[in-house]
Amino acid sequence: MGTMRSLGSPTPSTAPAAEPASRTALWGTVIGLAVLVVIFVVALLQAANANSWLGWALAGIALGWLLLATWVVLMVRKAARFGRRQVDEAREQLRTGSGRAPTVTGSAAAGSMRDEKLSHSFQIVLVQSKVIKQELAALPVEGPEREALDRALDTIDITAGNGMSMLRQEPLSGTVVD
Structure with missing residues (x-):
């Protein structure tokens, strides 16, 4: 061959x-x-x-x-x-x-910066999801509407968590500030 x-x-x-x-x-x-x-x-x-x-x-x-x-x-x-x-x-x-960096620049540093920015964005989504859950707990919304909102927020949490785990190899550490 x-x-x-x-x-x-x-x-x-x-x-x-x-x-x-x-x-x-x-x-x-x-x-x-x-x-x-x-x-x-x-x-x-x-x-x-x-x-x-x-x-x-x-x-x-x-x-x-x-x-x-x-x-x-x-x-x-x-x-x-x-x-x-x-x-x-x-x-x-x-x-x-087209949004791509020139080939002469170091891609490792640019990739690391991109990962940090994406990770930070996912963290913001998780914090905002937590705030929405807290605000919904105070509202008198019950029944199918409440279940749909809870499922949507859970989907947002799972998606943001999966995105962060794909970006970072080590587990997350730190404190969430409300």
Whole structure:
């Protein structure tokens, strides 16, 4: 049997796919500029040997094409860097816009802070449930309405307790302040 491999990656990466394309473009650029340099050098040598106006004009034209090609390469590289930066910024905005923290930050500290906030929220729900039970005890509500309210409050207590137990591994300790 073959080896097992993951279908997805926790951090999406486009580097392996972009690597061969960028190398091909780089070699194409290098070869194209090298051909223009060779043409310019040959035209320059021919113009120097023949010492004719036409030879120097052709050398000037070859130099113009070489300078134009160099300028185009530099502008394309600058635009590619700008585009890459824009894509990175857009990805970062999407990450922060969807409520997820950026991947470069420590997730353990962020997870711990999130757990503390959730635990505190569950504690507030439990305390408020206790207050509602105390207030209902003083009201003259009896029968099916009272049973429905008690079941709802018990469900709230159980749900908040389960949420807290999922967040914390150690049992709760401390004092409930009324």
